[in-house]
Amino acid sequence: MQYKTLALAATLASGAFAAPWNYNADDSVKVLLSKDGAYPSTTTFSERQLPNQRPPHGGNGPFSKIEIDLGKDVKNTALRCQALGQDQKPLVATRGENVDITFSDADKGAWTFRNPSYVDVSKVVCDPSFVAISKQETKIHITLVENGESAIGEDVDDATVEAKESRALNGGTKFQTINISLGEIVAIENAALRCAAVDMHGNKFTAKRGENIDVTFSDADKGEWTFIDPNTKQPMPAKVNKLVCDPTFKSLNA
Ligand SMILES: *[C@@H]1O[C@H](CO)[C@@H](O)[C@H](O)[C@H]1NC(C)=O
8 A cells, every 4th residue: 555655646746647738827937128117028938848048039139127927827936037148148137135147026026137237138048947146146255365274254245336345354464365256246247356455554465376466356267366575576474454346446467
């Protein structure tokens, strides 16, 4: 008996007993792209056929808003879709406090693209494997290493629009290296974003990575920068008081 019960449960789970598809059911997943809400372009998928992707219906934009509208019979109400720009990178949009590269319906209306706020969309993609992004991906993760072993990690808030700084790193610790790691959202919006390490008076420390000597530091997937004496160019640990990330910082070598 036990065996039969299990077998039945398994068959039910696999959907073999599911009723034939009801063609009146609305399992549509609509992606509405609009310029400020007017005349949205509607690209429609069916939940049964996901994951799926296609160019936006009727043209590439420019658009400022994206809204996901799930039909009443869509089973996965957490379903998310995304929009790819002309460069095939996911576009970032916000809704209230949320910043993401995949977007839900949740009956909360449209998401608004940012940086830039009007974008051309090459493709919309809906995929059951999409999940909301972690808040960590909107931050810049900075690691300061003291002596090759002990390190401190500090996060600076998203500085793609305006400068942001860390808390004061009180204490007299001197650091040898600094490593900048942009969260995914920051990297999509401004892969060239730079940060500085400043002393108590706001003066920037100098550091070196390969041949580059600078007072503001990028991620660029090239690893850590070593603090140096700006005159002798020899390694010189820095008593860093604060970290500042600023979209206006430029490389001295640019
Ligand atoms: C340094 O930053 C890179 C990203 O460019 C990251 O992959 C790496 O894990 C970071 N290293 C440390 C020690 O934090």
